[in-house]
Amino acid sequence: MNFFEILRFALRGLTINRLRTFLTTLGIMIGVSSVIILTAVGNGSSKAVQSSLDRLGTNSIQVRSGSGGFGLRARAVSNNTKPLTVADAVALVDSVQAPDIKSAAPVMNANATCVNGTSTSTPSTFSGTWPSYFEASNTSIAKGVYFSNDDVTQGRRVAVIGNTTATELFGTDNPIGQTVRCGGIPFTIIGTTAVKGSSGFLDGDSLFLAPITAVQNSLTGYQPLSTIIVEAKSAKTTDAAQSEIQTILDARHKVKSSTSRDYRLFNQATLLATSSSSSQVFTVLLAAVAGISLLVGGIGITNIMLVTVIERTREIGIRKAIGAPKRAILSQFLIEATILSLVGGALGVLGGFVGSHFTIVGVKPVIMPSSIFLAFGVSVLIGLFFGGYPASRAASLRPIEALRYE
Amino acid sequence: MHPVIDVRGAVKRYGQGESSIFALDGVDLSIEAGEYVAIMGPSGSGKSTLMNIMGALDVMTSGKYFLDGIEISSMDENALSVVRGRKIGFIFQSFNLIPRTTALANVELPMAYQGIKSAERKMRALKALEVVGLSDRVNHEPTELSGGQQQRVAVARALATRPALLLADEPTGALDSKSTSDLLDLFDQINAAGRTVVVITHEMEVAQRAKRIIRMRDGKIISDSLNAELVK
Structure with missing residues (x-):
C-alpha cells in the first residue's frame, strides 16, 4: 500500500462530499484571512500615525493656553489665566x-x-x-x-x-x-x-x-x-x-508653582510615544478579535472532522474487515485533514493579501509577516490535531465495533 | 494437511461478574479445506459471534484459534489486518460495499491494501466480477445496483484476494428468493472449484445447500452432522 494509493483515497473522500469540503475550507479561509487583514489594519494605522507625526517634526514643541488638568481644576485656574x-x-x-x-x-x-x-x-x-x-x-x-x-x-x-x-x-x-x-x-x-x-x-x-x-x-x-x-x-x-x-x-x-501653570507644552516626541503605544493596544485588540475568529474557525474544523469520522465509522469498519491496516486508515484521514487545512490556509493567506490591498476604514493595511505564519501554522495544526484525533480513535476500533456502528 | 479452521475451547464473555453473558461457551470446531459448512441456530445462539471470531473481526475471551495452520488468537491488531486481507473473504448480510465507489473499485480495494500492483489488481477484479456475472456493471456505484447485484459484488470482492476461507454471515438475509437462489448457485460453484465456504444462516433453504450442518444454541454446538439430504 503506497502513499499515492492513500492520497487517492483521501482525494476521493474529499470529493465525495463537496459541500462539506467547501464549507470547511471556507471556515479556515475566513479565519486565516481575518487574522492577516485585521492585524494588517492595526499595523497600518500605527504606521500612519507614526509617519504623520514624523512629518510634523520631532523637534517641535507646541505651547497651548490652559492648565494641564480638565474639569473643575481647569476652571478654577482659568480665572488667573493669562x-x-x-x-x-x-x-x-x-x-x-x-x-x-x-x-x-x-x-x-x-x-x-x-x-x-x-x-x-x-x-x-x-x-x-x-x-x-x-x-x-x-x-x-x-x-x-x-x-x-x-x-x-x-x-x-x-x-x-x-x-x-x-x-x-x-x-x-x-x-x-x-x-x-x-x-x-x-x-x-x-x-x-x-x-x-x-x-x-x-x-x-x-x-x-x-x-x-x-x-x-x-x-x-x-x-x-x-x-x-x-x-x-x-x-x-x-x-x-x-x-x-x-x-x-x-x-x-507670574506662575508661582509648576502645578498652577496656565499653559501646556506638547512635545512631538512624547506625542509619538503615546500614540504608538495606543495604536499598539489597538493592534493587540484587533489581533485578539482575529484570534477569536481563527479559534471559531478551528472549532468548525474540529466539528466537521468529528462528524466526518463518526459518519464514516462504518466505512472504516468495512475497510478494516477487508484487510486495511490501522496505518492506512489513519493516513487517509490525516491526509484529508491536511489537504483541507493547507488549501484553506493557503486561500486564507491569498484572501489576506487581496483584502489588505483595500483601504479599510481610512487605514491602508500593512501586512505583518508574522501574522501570516501564525495564522497559517495555527490552522494547519488545528486541522491535523482535530482531524487526526478522531481518526486515530476510529482506526483503533475493532472492526466488529466499527461495523456495528450505525 | 492441517484444517483451515481449528477452534479449541472458544469462550466469549460479555460483561463482568454475575451479570456476564457467555456468547460462546467452550466451542471446539475443525473445518477442513474444501468443505462447505452451514452454521445454524436461533438469534442469540452465538453463531454470529463465532463467525466474527473465525473472521478475525473480534477476539475471544479465552481459547485458541488456528487459521490455515497459523495461530490467530495471540496476534495483535496490525497482524490481524494482514490475515483478514489475505486469508479471509467476507460476505455480510448488509453487503457492506464502500458507498459512492464503483463495483470495480470496491473489488480492487482489499488488493490495494495488500499492495498488489494496479494493473494486476484490475485484471483480477474484472475476472472476479466476470465469475459473479457482473461484467456489464463494473462502473456502477452500489446505489445503482440491485440488492442481489450488490451482494454479488461483495462475493467478487471476497473472491478476488483468493482467500483460504469464504465467510458469509446471513448472506441471503436481505435478498429476494430469485437473488437468493442465484447467490446459492454461485456458492456451489465456488465450493466446487475447491474453496472452503462457511455460511451462517437461520434459513433451512440456505443450509440445505451445504455439505455439513452445525447447529448452535446458547453458545454451544448441539449438533454437527453431514447434510442428511445429501447422505440420503
Missing part, C-alpha cells in the same frame, strides 16, 4: 535665556470659508502665523513662495494653501497669483505646500496659512493666540528647550 500673546512668542526667541530654541511662531487659528467663483472650501487648518512656522511644523512649499517677515510686518493678505484646499478651490488650475475671498476678505495665493497626507481624521492638506497680522486685522481681531510653535535646535535638545520655555513663560505669566 492668554498667550505674540509678545510671548517674541520673548521665546532669546539666544541668551533660551540657547536651545531655534525659532518660535505664534499661531492664530480661524474658521473661514474661502470662495473662488462658485467653488468653496473650508480648510480644517486656517491659521495666521509667522514664516518660521513652516520649518517648525515641517511644512514645505511645492509651488510658489513662502510668505516673508515683510509680509507679516505689512499685514499683506497673501496665503499659502495645501493641496486639498487648492483642488477644492481651483480644480486643476494653477492657484498661484489668484485671489480668493475667505470670510469676505480677499487673499492672494502665493504658494502651495507639498502633500502631507492625512493623519487619522485630520486632512493635513486641507490647509490655509497667512501672515498672522493679516488674519488678526481682517478675521479674528486681537484674541489670545491658539498656540505657539517652538522649534528646538535639534531633537536631542527638545528637553532643554522645553525647560527654557517654562522658565521664560513662568516669569512672564
Whole structure:
C-alpha cells in the first residue's frame, strides 16, 4: 500500500462530499484571512500615525493656553489665566535665556470659508502665523513662495494653501497669483505646500496659512493666540528647550508653582510615544478579535472532522474487515485533514493579501509577516490535531465495533 | 494437511461478574479445506459471534484459534489486518460495499491494501466480477445496483484476494428468493472449484445447500452432522 494509493483515497473522500469540503475550507479561509487583514489594519494605522507625526517634526514643541488638568481644576485656574500673546512668542526667541530654541511662531487659528467663483472650501487648518512656522511644523512649499517677515510686518493678505484646499478651490488650475475671498476678505495665493497626507481624521492638506497680522486685522481681531510653535535646535535638545520655555513663560505669566501653570507644552516626541503605544493596544485588540475568529474557525474544523469520522465509522469498519491496516486508515484521514487545512490556509493567506490591498476604514493595511505564519501554522495544526484525533480513535476500533456502528 | 479452521475451547464473555453473558461457551470446531459448512441456530445462539471470531473481526475471551495452520488468537491488531486481507473473504448480510465507489473499485480495494500492483489488481477484479456475472456493471456505484447485484459484488470482492476461507454471515438475509437462489448457485460453484465456504444462516433453504450442518444454541454446538439430504 503506497502513499499515492492513500492520497487517492483521501482525494476521493474529499470529493465525495463537496459541500462539506467547501464549507470547511471556507471556515479556515475566513479565519486565516481575518487574522492577516485585521492585524494588517492595526499595523497600518500605527504606521500612519507614526509617519504623520514624523512629518510634523520631532523637534517641535507646541505651547497651548490652559492648565494641564480638565474639569473643575481647569476652571478654577482659568480665572488667573493669562492668554498667550505674540509678545510671548517674541520673548521665546532669546539666544541668551533660551540657547536651545531655534525659532518660535505664534499661531492664530480661524474658521473661514474661502470662495473662488462658485467653488468653496473650508480648510480644517486656517491659521495666521509667522514664516518660521513652516520649518517648525515641517511644512514645505511645492509651488510658489513662502510668505516673508515683510509680509507679516505689512499685514499683506497673501496665503499659502495645501493641496486639498487648492483642488477644492481651483480644480486643476494653477492657484498661484489668484485671489480668493475667505470670510469676505480677499487673499492672494502665493504658494502651495507639498502633500502631507492625512493623519487619522485630520486632512493635513486641507490647509490655509497667512501672515498672522493679516488674519488678526481682517478675521479674528486681537484674541489670545491658539498656540505657539517652538522649534528646538535639534531633537536631542527638545528637553532643554522645553525647560527654557517654562522658565521664560513662568516669569512672564507670574506662575508661582509648576502645578498652577496656565499653559501646556506638547512635545512631538512624547506625542509619538503615546500614540504608538495606543495604536499598539489597538493592534493587540484587533489581533485578539482575529484570534477569536481563527479559534471559531478551528472549532468548525474540529466539528466537521468529528462528524466526518463518526459518519464514516462504518466505512472504516468495512475497510478494516477487508484487510486495511490501522496505518492506512489513519493516513487517509490525516491526509484529508491536511489537504483541507493547507488549501484553506493557503486561500486564507491569498484572501489576506487581496483584502489588505483595500483601504479599510481610512487605514491602508500593512501586512505583518508574522501574522501570516501564525495564522497559517495555527490552522494547519488545528486541522491535523482535530482531524487526526478522531481518526486515530476510529482506526483503533475493532472492526466488529466499527461495523456495528450505525 | 492441517484444517483451515481449528477452534479449541472458544469462550466469549460479555460483561463482568454475575451479570456476564457467555456468547460462546467452550466451542471446539475443525473445518477442513474444501468443505462447505452451514452454521445454524436461533438469534442469540452465538453463531454470529463465532463467525466474527473465525473472521478475525473480534477476539475471544479465552481459547485458541488456528487459521490455515497459523495461530490467530495471540496476534495483535496490525497482524490481524494482514490475515483478514489475505486469508479471509467476507460476505455480510448488509453487503457492506464502500458507498459512492464503483463495483470495480470496491473489488480492487482489499488488493490495494495488500499492495498488489494496479494493473494486476484490475485484471483480477474484472475476472472476479466476470465469475459473479457482473461484467456489464463494473462502473456502477452500489446505489445503482440491485440488492442481489450488490451482494454479488461483495462475493467478487471476497473472491478476488483468493482467500483460504469464504465467510458469509446471513448472506441471503436481505435478498429476494430469485437473488437468493442465484447467490446459492454461485456458492456451489465456488465450493466446487475447491474453496472452503462457511455460511451462517437461520434459513433451512440456505443450509440445505451445504455439505455439513452445525447447529448452535446458547453458545454451544448441539449438533454437527453431514447434510442428511445429501447422505440420503
